[in-house]
Amino acid sequence: MGLFMADVVLANVTKHFGDTVAVSDLTIEIADGSFMVLLGPTGAGKTTTLRLVAGLEVPDHGRVAIGDRDVTAAPPAARDVAFVFQQYSLYPHLSVYDNLAFPLRSPTRRTPEDEIRRKVTETAALLHIESKLGNRATNLSGGEMQRVALGRALVRRPAIYLMDEPLSSLDAKLRADLRLELKRIQMELGATLLYVTHDQIEAMTMATTIGVIQSGRIAQIGTPRQIYETPNSLYVAARLGQPSINLLPRRLLPGIAAPSEATTIGARTEHLRIAKARGAEAHGRVTWIEHLGDQNHLHIKIDQHEVVTLVDPDAGLAVGDEVGIVLVRPLYFDQNGIRIAT
CATH class of the missing domain: 2.40.50.140 (Nucleic acid-binding proteins)
Structure with a gap:
């Protein structure tokens, strides 16, 4: 795939924090409408990569493009991205409806109230929280709060959704439910999504493409099946599979016809x-x-x-x-x- 085909591109991006190299000569292409998961352990550079796409960090080298626009130096507000963080970050004094409507009421958007009502209602239906619209954010379960946090991003319909381990603080049953919901919603909307996680099950079940990240570099990119069946290194092989490979x-397998090296x-x-x-x-x-x-x-x-x-x-x-x-x-x-x- 040529660079011009991708909806979002990071080309040869490097980012230092003092003496620490968080991201090193990173190149990723995220195709329009794809669900890309960056998979790797803590400290591998996943969140820094998200923040570089969002404009919350500026690369030391390389460029970032969204659509056909070079946004390397553009501020976050000019990038048309929506970010979902690990923590819910809701406005506790507002209702679910007003939390969902909040991004549409910002001075930069000035969306008419009837359009806000339509978008909020549609998004709440997608997330199965339409019965909660009148509730205060403080009167929700953890799973409902995370649905509202997702809804605040979904209501915007940006060029790309950026998600930083948004399900990690939920219990196992809720995580499993929301994995299915998130994949269903992404497919229904045809949305472009960059999602980072250390959870291999999230990567395997949701991604159209997985980028395995190691020490700020991409170790391998492929479909979940490609990464699982034909890993290009021990590091990649160990990222997927439960129990581990x-x-x-x-020397323990003298009877097997293995390559000499x-x-x-x-x-x-x-x-x-x-x-x-x-x-x-x-x-x-x-x-x-x-x-x-x-x-x-x-x-x-x-x-x-x-x-x-x-x-x-x-x-x-x-x-x-x-x-x-x-x-x-x-x-x-x-x-x-x-x-x-x-």
Whole structure:
């Protein structure tokens, strides 16, 4: 994709805070109508990237474009972006209706009240909070507050929505519900969305494109399936998968035909098969069984290394059993942690 095709572009962007390099020569293209998730641990540069798009930070080098407009030096108000923060940031003394209407009543927009009413009503319906419009913001649950915070951004219909871990403070059930809602809304609106998180489930379930970020640089960009199945490094491989990918030294698997430069062999949980001891690629002992209802996670120790695999609950295995392990679709990594294509 050429740069001119993208709705939002960061080109060779670098940002320092004192001696710390928060973002380093970062290039990202966010296509119009896509849901892009930046995935990485705390301190990787995710939030700084969002703030550079919003205009809350100015890059030391590189440029930022929204649509076909260079906005590198433009203030936030001139960028047509909406930012949803991790904390709700609602006006507690206002009703839900007035919280949603607030962005439309700013002096820079001067939206007529009948249009405000239409937009607020439509947005509340999208978020399933139409029955709460008369409530004070302080009389809402955490999940409802986050819906209002999302609604304040959605009511604007900007060029791009920027979201900084907006679901992280909610409980697991609400997070799961709002993940589905947010993806549904993004698809219904055809909205362009840049979302940052350290949560791999959010990335896998919502993104059309994932950008894995490492020390202020993009380690890999691709669809969730591409990132999961063909990670280009150990770092990327470890970002997705629950339980995490199994990584074993090459020497523990003498029976496998690996490339000569491979030093580490990776296998996803679902790509390990328990076999009879004879003819297996590795041998180990069952140390723990996690019962998950429809399946079990089997923890196996090979030498001093533990691997986890999936088995049916009626597999008939017990702690202490000796087992053989066969790898399906293994991934090979060299001594620098770079995946070796096969």
